[in-house]
Amino acid sequence: MDLLPARAVMVLHLGFLAYVVGGGVLLRWWPRTVFLHLAAVGWGFTSVLIPLRCPLTALEDTLRARAGAPSLGPGGFIDHYLENVVYPERYTPLVRAVVAGIVVASWVGLARSGGLRRRPSGAGSRCRSEGPGTGAGR
Numbered sequence: 001m002d003l004l005p006a007r008a009v010m011v012l013h014l015g016f017l018a019y020v021v022g023g024g025v026l027l028r029w030w031p032r033t034v035f036l037h038l039a040a041v042g043w044g045f046t047s048v049l050i051p052l053r054c055p056l057t058a059l060e061d062t063l064r065a066r067a068g069a070p071s072l073g074p075g076g077f078i079d080h081y082l083e084n085v086v087y088p089e090r091y092t093p094l095v096r097a098v099v100a101g102i103v104v105a106s107w108v109g110l111a112r113s114g115g116l117r118r119r120p121s122g123a124g125s126r127c128r129s130e131g132p133g134t135g136a137g138r
Contacts, residue, residue, distance in 0.1 A: 006063035013056040013077050020044040021099050024106025028113070041103055048096060 019026075023037040047054060057076040064071060072080040083089045 003064065003067045003069055006060050006067060006069065009056055009060040009063060010077075010081070013054075013060065014081075016040065016056065017044075021102055022106070024103055024110060027106075027110055045100075 019037070020040045020043075023033070023040060027034055027037060046052065054076060057072060060077070061071050075083070083092060087095055
């Protein structure tokens with residue numbers, strides 16, 4: 001069987017990790033996704049603090065097994081694709097601290113800029129046409 005479904009889950013998993021790290025910045029433009037990002041960060045931090053098996057890892061392992069490929073191993077996605085590939089295993093605590101710092105910094109920056117405040121309808125719209133007698137010259 002083909003590994004394409006397992007690879008699709010791997011790409012989805014990588015996207016999820018990128019969202020955990022950088023999703024706080026995206027909230028500036030998509031504030032309605034705040035609870036989605038909170039859930040993603042909550043899962044990410046919980047799975048680091050309490051060794052939980054990620055459902056995406058389990059799904060990828062199942063698809064890999066169906067294709068006759070080896071399992072990701074007991075360390076899962078991060079150990080298989082990131083540790084000792086992107087960074088040495090001995091830097092894992094540093095990488096985790098940097099990721100946490102990025103998440104916290106993005107949320108603090110968002111809070112300081114007022115990024116999650118509700119804007120009045122039409123505020124900030126650049127597509128609004130201004131008729132005669134309106135605009136900055138009035």
